[in-house]
Ligand SMILES: Nc1ncnc2c1ncn2[C@@H]1O[C@H](COP(=O)(O)OP(=O)(O)OP(=O)(O)O)[C@@H](O)[C@H]1O
């Protein structure tokens with residue numbers, strides 16, 4: 293604890309300054325103060341906490357990451373990270389703060405984009421903003437969600453009204469400077485029958501050290517349809533901790549694909565809940581890590597009401613000395629009859645030093661359910677390998693092709709061509725292979 | 730001679746399955762291998778293709794005069810040996826066309842010939858797919874994934890057509906095919922047939938041999954060739970079953 297006390301001082305000074313300077317309503321300042329208090333008391337989680345058993349974040353506490361006061365990102369620096377499909381629907385966060393000048397909202401019609409400070413004082417949206425903020429990711433979840441809440445500043449509130457459909461995918465693009473701690477936060481509220489695709493991209497092309505501590509909350513009302521892509525390609529020196537909280541309602545469909553490629557140490561928490569009967573969710577993911585990377589996905593799919601369907605397919609490719617953790621819980625509560633829950637976590641270990649700890653969990657308190665789950669850890673299938681060899685592919689090509697195929701099951705589901713292409717390339721790059729499709 | 734198998738003993742997990750098999754195949758010939766279930770036909774096919782699960786205990790296999798057994802499976806394939814599997818494997822996430830192009834280009838590289846880029850290859854593939862009357866919608870799909878039994882077999886023949894092997898070993902490619910598919914597959918095989926190439930057909934049914942006339946028919950029983958003959962032998966087997974040849978083999 294002692295070693296952390298010093299770091300807390302660093303955050304404390306920044307926190308007090310930012311709280312004082314913030315033009316925010318009392319309730320929000322109070323929420324921030326409470327969150328910071330939680331953090332001061334609890335610090336970052338340690339491996340003694342069961343939920344963090346395999347992911348030791350002490351290294352983050354030992355760094356001297358500071359809150360940025362400004363940034364020098366320019367449109368030119370940002371451009372390569374903007375997906376073609378989102379050129380006119382991109383919301384840029386630099387060092388955790390929404391940067392309107394770098395953003396382009398031209399194609400976001402029929403929906404409202406507000407910075408948090410605007411949303412909090414907005415006559416029309418103030419109430420719903422207050423009601424939803426922090427409702428899907430509890431700031432007391434852990435030290436990271438607490439610290440993110442404590443530093444709530446210029447986040448983005450995206451409101452998609454009833455029946456509206458945003459045609460262009462909305463890209464939230466997060467970039468950071470070296471040595472900084474960034475606490476970006478997004479709140480998406482989709483009213484009934486609303487439709488949109490959102491993309492979160494965490495990216496940094498060079499190898500620098502910084503901390504991203506991100507939170508996104510997504511709320512779907514009846515019959516809303518949201519596709520949610522999350523692509524984490526932070527610098528390989530960076531630390532990344534993210535929490536995604538989602539609620540869906542009757543007839544709504546939430547389809548998430550979470551891709552992890554970057555960061556030295558990363559963690560992604562998913563809190564998903566069905567808030568009415570008859571919702572459907574896909575929560576899929578792929579982590580592709582190597583060298584000394586560490587990634588941990590913790591997800592909870594909470595079936596609290598009847599007749600909801602959840603599908604979760606997570607795949608991991610782990611090379612070098614990298615280490616992955618997958619902990620996925622499907623919770624079926626007492627009155628959630630008619631639940632259909634599926635979960636699978638398949639891991640491919642490409643080296644002898646690679647390691648994965650996977651723990652799919654079913655907690656079922658109702659008899660009338662259909663649930664299946666499973667996890668595998670292994671090497672490539674020998675029969676598949678022989679099949680490719682028997683067609684003349686040399687062994688390394690054959691292995692790469694199979695590994696690529698393993699990843700493609702997730703990549704192929706992505707409906708945005710330039711994300712798919714980028715990931716295709718990233719996978720091939722990682723495999724060092726030329727498999728040109 | 731293209732392929733010479735001399736007194737081959739081979740097995741799996743310490744169990745001997747091929748017990749002294751000898752077979753010679755010349756260029757231009759079609760050999761049919763028939764025999765009861767479990768007699769070792771697929772084992773022979775896999776040993777020739779170099780499956781790592783099978784071990785060769787003794788004997789010799791020469792392909793174009795060179796020791797085939799010391800080559801890795803991929804080297805065997807690039808030298809012109811092709812096995813159409815009895816149970817083709819599904820390869821999720823890898824598209825048929827991508828897989829075929831990589832295989833084709835590996836062969837071209839081996840021959841020191843020009844490789845094809847995706848567009849060029851696509852044209853080539855379309856031509857070849859006509860041979861097996863396969864729709865181009867199959868190109869984009871993952872290799873064999875979700876293919877029906879017959880479609881998998883046709884896909885094997887498509888691969889053979891693309892790779893143009895010197896020696897093709899077809900392990901029960903006719904099993905599970907409907908009449909039309911059988912005709913199509915046989916047509917594909919006949920197209921490959923020429924004076925430079927040889928084909929080994931493993932089959933249980935005489936009906937395939939109505940479409941592809943073999944030069945020789947061999948009966949494999951209990952790990953050995955127990956009888957050889959011309960195409961009439963297949964008819965005789967159909968009529969009398971295997972007991973009489975098995976008895977003759979002992
Ligand atoms: N992986 C294996 N492990 C143990 N035994 C095996 C294995 N593969 C084959 N065998 C055994 O070897 C014997 C020969 O099998 P093989 O598949 O070669 O027969 P086959 O002639 O192709 O039969 P079929 O006509 O049914 O296809 C069988 O008794 C089989 O059970």
Ligand SMILES: [Mg+2]
Pocket residue numbers: 770771772815900901
């Ligand atoms: Mg067989």
